[in-house]
Amino acid sequence: MVNGLMAHTERVQLGDRSYDICIGSGLLNGLGEACRGVAPGDRMLLVTDDTVDRLYGQAVSDSLTQAGYEVVRLAVPAGEESKSGTQLFRLYDRAIEMALDRRACVMALGGGVVGDLAGFMAATYLRGLRFIQVPTTLLAMVDSAVGGKTGINLTQGKNLVGAFYQPALVVCDINVLQSLPPREFASGLAEVIKYGIIHDAAFFERLTGQVHQLAQNADALAGIVARSCAIKADVVRQDERDGGLRNILNFGHTLGHALEKVAGYGTFLHGEAVGIGMAYAARVSARVHGLSTGEVDRILALVKAAGLPIHAPGFAWADLRHAMEVDKKGSSGQPRFVLADRIGHVDWGCVVPEDVLEEAWHAGGQ
Numbered sequence: 001m002v003n004g005l006m007a008h009t010e011r012v013q014l015g016d017r018s019y020d021i022c023i024g025s026g027l028l029n030g031l032g033e034a035c036r037g038v039a040p041g042d043r044m045l046l047v048t049d050d051t052v053d054r055l056y057g058q059a060v061s062d063s064l065t066q067a068g069y070e071v072v073r074l075a076v077p078a079g080e081e082s083k084s085g086t087q088l089f090r091l092y093d094r095a096i097e098m099a100l101d102r103r104a105c106v107m108a109l110g111g112g113v114v115g116d117l118a119g120f121m122a123a124t125y126l127r128g129l130r131f132i133q134v135p136t137t138l139l140a141m142v143d144s145a146v147g148g149k150t151g152i153n154l155t156q157g158k159n160l161v162g163a164f165y166q167p168a169l170v171v172c173d174i175n176v177l178q179s180l181p182p183r184e185f186a187s188g189l190a191e192v193i194k195y196g197i198i199h200d201a202a203f204f205e206r207l208t209g210q211v212h213q214l215a216q217n218a219d220a221l222a223g224i225v226a227r228s229c230a231i232k233a234d235v236v237r238q239d240e241r242d243g244g245l246r247n248i249l250n251f252g253h254t255l256g257h258a259l260e261k262v263a264g265y266g267t268f269l270h271g272e273a274v275g276i277g278m279a280y281a282a283r284v285s286a287r288v289h290g291l292s293t294g295e296v297d298r299i300l301a302l303v304k305a306a307g308l309p310i311h312a313p314g315f316a317w318a319d320l321r322h323a324m325e326v327d328k329k330g331s332s333g334q335p336r337f338v339l340a341d342r343i344g345h346v347d348w349g350c351v352v353p354e355d356v357l358e359e360a361w362h363a364g365g366q
Contacts, residue, residue, distance in 0.1 A: 005034050005171070008226050012146065012233045014240060017166045021146060021229045023222055027173040031060060031134065032067025038168040039130045041103030044069040045095060047118035048109040049078040052136050055179055060109055060134070069105075072098050076117065080265040083113050083153045091121040105130040105168075111137035112144035112270065116162070119150030123165035133170040137180060138188025139271050141172040142195070142228035147236045147246075153265070157326040158257050164241050172229075174222050177215075185215055186307035187271025190252070192224055193302055194278060195231045198248045201344030203227055204302070211305050247348035251338040252278030255361075258323035262315055275308030276364075281339060283360040288352055289339040298343065311364035320361065321354075 007024035022034070035044070044064050048057050053075040064071045074094050076082040098104075106129050108118035115133055122131035135145040151162020177185065189211065196204025207224070214221050232249065239246040256277030260268055268276075282299045285291035300310050324335040335357075337350045 005030050007171075008222065010226060010229045010233050012166070013237045014166060019166060019168055019170065021170040021172065021233065023141075023172045023174065023226050023229065025174050025218060025222070027171050028056065028059060028063065028134075028176070030063070031171060032063035032065070032069065034169065034171060035064065035069070035105070035107070035132060036067055039105035039132065041101075041105060041130070042068065042070055043098060043100055043104040044071045045091070045098065045100065045104065045106045046071055046073045046109060047091060047106060047114055047121070048073065048075050049082065049111070049114050050075045051078040052110045052114070056109060056136065056176065060107075064107075076114065078113075080113055080153070080260075080270075083117050083151070083158075085152060087117055088121055088152055091118065092125060095121070095125050100125070100129065102126050102129065105132060107132045107134060108145075109134045109136065111135065111140045115140055115145050116150050116159070117152060119148075119165055119167070120152060120162055123150055123163040128165070131165065131167045133167045135170070135172055136176045138177055138185055138225070139191055140188075141177075141225050142188060143191040143232065143249075145170050145172070146229055146232045147249075148240065157261055157323070158265075160326070166240075170229075172225055174218055174225065177221065182215070182307065183269065183272075187269040189214070189306040190271035190274040190278065190303070190308055192228050193299075193306060194249070194251050194274065195228050197278065197282075197299060197340055197343055198251050198338070198346045199231050199235075199344065200227075201342070203231075204298075204343050208298070208302055208305075211302065244348075247336075248338055248346050250348070251340070251346055252276075252281050254324060254335050254337055255280045255320065258320045259312055259315065261323045262319045263312070268312070272309055275303045275306070276310060276312050279303055279310035280360060280364060281337060283363055284337060284352055284356060285339040285341070287356050287360060289347070289350065290341040291339070292342075295340075295343050313365050317358050317361050321357065 007022035106122040133145040148166035256273035
């Protein structure tokens with residue numbers, strides 16, 4: 001039992017900013033009491049989106065109220081467009097209306113958009129409020145809710161404004177994933193597959209055998225979430241602020257982020273764009289980094305088995321290449337790639353010849 005919750009727990013070890021990731025079923029019921037261990041104040045700004053609010057907003061509000069919090073709930077429109085300055089200033093305005101002080105807490109109840117937005121607000125309002133993540137999508141549970149990256153998008157690209165700001169607690173209730181549409185569930189699997197490629201070949205093999213049944217097997221799903229969180233926690237422990245190792249988490253994201261921008265945010269779910277980006281990174285890896293064609297085929301097969309696309313026909317390479325020029329991992333307009341030499345191991349900061357980048361993109365459509 002951790003923070004009053006009967007849950008499997010992974011610890012993100014960051015000195016005095018360490019925190020627990022609690023993973024289990026039915027955890028929303030004890031959420032209010034769990035928060036008491038990390039948020040002793042009496043006011044809670046609960047940030048969610050309109051879809052999640054209809055499903056879980058009232059139940060979470062009730063749990064927090066029963067634990068003694070004064071709760072104000074704010075729902076932003078669902079979708080990537082809410083990671084914006086407009087919605088950020090809505091949160092600031094509500095915080096001022098509530099007269100929030102530094103003992104107050106911000107809770108993000110939702111997917112990655114809500115977590116990034118609410119986290120950035122918490123990082124910057126009064127120079128920092130306590131922050132709790134309650135992710136409701138698979139993608140947020142295994143990726144965006146863990147590690148402290150917060151921020152909003154600009155028209156020029158994703159996540160160009162933000163802060164590293166760790167939560168005080170992350171609570172992953174596996175039961176809420178039952179309400180995810182199949183497309184959203186598949187989107188989350190992209191980040192799960194990524195962990196196997198970048199860090200754990202045995203985990204990749206395990207996913208190959210389990211991917212078809214995860215949506216119907218809560219125990220297997222909890223184990224997959226726990227292992228994904230453990231891998232990310234270990235990477236964040238070693239490199240909290242993207243100084244080196246943490247860049248491996250960007251596998252598939254350089255092309256994925258460019259595709260999201262060119263297509264228009266909302267055309268592809270994030271995990272769909274990452275799936276395409278991982279397939280692309282695998283093809284590039286085979287050309288310049290020693291990944292065998294057999295392992296490329298295994299990566300493509302698992303991405304497809306998860307219900308994700310591996311290519312996006314109809315997009316001009318010149319447009320995608322231009323979009324990469326504002327990628328945060330790049331340097332002077334030159335994108336840097338994470339490339340695999342084998343499943344379970346990657347290198348970061350790789351510069352790839354322009355002709356290889358273009359040829360690998362076109363090869364995806366063959």
